[in-house]
Amino acid sequence: MYREWKVAGVPGGVLWRSVSGGGETRVLPDGCLDLLWSSRSGLLVAGPDRTAHLSRSAPGDRWIGLRLPPGTGPAVFGVPAEELRDRRVPLADLWGSAAAEVTERVEAALAAPGDGAAAVLAGVARDRLRAAGGPDPIGAHVAARLAAGATVAATAAEVGLGPRALHRRSRALFGYGPKTLARILRMRRALDLARAGAPLAEVAVRSGYADQAHLTREVRELAGVPPTRLLAPARSRAQAS
Template identity: 90%
Template sequence: MYREWEAAGVPGAVLWSSVSGGSETRVLPDGCADLLWSSRNGLLVAGPDRTAHLSRSAPGDLWIGLRLPPGTGPAVFGVPAEELRDRRVPLADLWGRAAVEVAERVETTLSAPGDGAAGVLTRVAQERLRAAGGPDPLGARIAGRLSAGATVAATAAEVGLGARALHRRSRALFGYGPKTLARILRMRRALDLARTGAPLAEVAARSGYADQAHLTREVRELAGVPPSRLLTPATA
């Protein structure tokens, strides 16, 4: 059972909750970083993934997460995104005693009325963003242009950076270079279009792939399975 909703007060962020049925879940890369609370594992940080992450939980495990948009994670977690790439890290490893205090705030909400752990995660992110002066605005600009289908070269020119500087800033903001982020965002764009019922050949053309075979190869490399597996009711 999974649901998600807007995180008020954290621009672009999404709250989500899930109760595990005990089966493996394929989490596709999206350029985001998550602040997580698990009924079994406590507070964790999920860094930006380059390929699909296979999540395994025991039946009945509760997960609550705050998914931060691309480029926002470093301002909240206090480390460059590349240090968290492809990792699930206990929050205490990053924040020390401050993470213990957050855990205590979460535990207090579990038996009390109100917005519970989701509210705590949101408020913590708000506090961290205020202390950091907000996320680096360059992150939203880069991700926005790449998400819209702009080339890496055009994006670099628009934000006023050379190729090497864009690569360095992207690794710090997103965990990987702009080409990898562009591939991930294009895949997400293509899958969203495919879920509307558009044929895969049309999806490939409209999403900037050379052809349907190119789309299939890219999705398989990033998601671990072909598009058809992701678009069936059981796995979508």
Template identity: 75%
Template sequence: MYRERPAALRGAVLWTSLSGGAPVRVLPDGCLDLLWSSRSGLLVAGPDRTAYLTGSARGERWLGLRLPPGVGPAVLGVPADELRDRRVPLDALWGRAATEVAERLGDRPTGAGLTAVAAARLAAAGGPDPLGARVAALLAAGATVTATAAEVGLGPRALHRRSQALFGYGPKTLARILRMRRAVALAGTGVPLAEVAVRAGYADQAHLTRDVRELAGVPPTGLLSGWSGRPAAGQFPPSGA
């Protein structure tokens, strides 16, 4: 059982989940999540390069705040590439402050409480790096890495370095991930895969299939067979694995 809704923090999404015990495939998205688990407490999920298969126990309850691409480092206080492909306890990052947050949130944290924690951290950091939102928006709209670098006034190396810190990987990888998500969302509405490939910016359907398989671990048809109507979250039963 999975539900999500917009958070009070601009661009962020609150989600809740009750695990049925079976693995769930979570597609990469360039985001960092602040999480609470009924078994493990407060955690952080870093940006994934490929799909992550969850291993939650049956009945485990989750509450998550998915931060927009580029915002997580300001909230968590570490560059995104230090958390790439990792799930770590919050106290590994914040030390005693994480214990204080856990005590304040209590045994059943609310979405409002989790959002307030992130908002306070973001304000203390002076807000997110504005470059993150600009780069993510350009790449999400289909701009090339070269065009994106020119638009934000950075050279290729500087853009790569800043992107690693903001998103956990370089702009080319982020562009691939965002393009894959556009394609999966389109395919989930019933658009034929050949048309999806053209509209999402792939050379052809074979290119789409290769890219989705590399990033999601299964071809588009494998994702669609487990389609759950949750394109924003990108969570699917592990069909075709």
């Protein structure tokens, strides 16, 4: 069981909750960072993945999460995204005793019906964003242009940065350089087209791959399996422990 909804006050943020049926979930990279509560592990931060993360859970494991769009997580968590790359980190490792107060608020909300625990996560993120002066605006612009298929060179020119400066800024904002982010976002765009019913050969052309074989290689490298394996009913970024 999984559902998600948008959150006010955190641009591009998405709240979600899930109850696991058990087994393994393949979590695809997306350039995002998540603030998570797990019935098994407590409060965690899921960093940006370069390749698919395989999560294993027991039946009945519960998850509540706030997914932060590319470039927003560093302003919330107070560390560069590259320090969290390919990692699941207890929130206490980043915030110390402040994480205990958040845990208490989440657990109190869980004792009542409704989505109060998710609201706690959203409120914490809003407060942290406000204190940080908001996310770096370059992050949203770079991610949007790359998601739309712009080249790294064109994107760098638009934001007024040289290639090396954009690479450094991207590692801090997204956890990896702009070329890696572009590959990840292109894969996700291609999979969205395929799930909408477009044939893979057409998907490859529309997404900017040389051909279907190129699409298949890229998806296999990033997701660990070919696109045909991913076109079964989608599993979300939930259970990202």
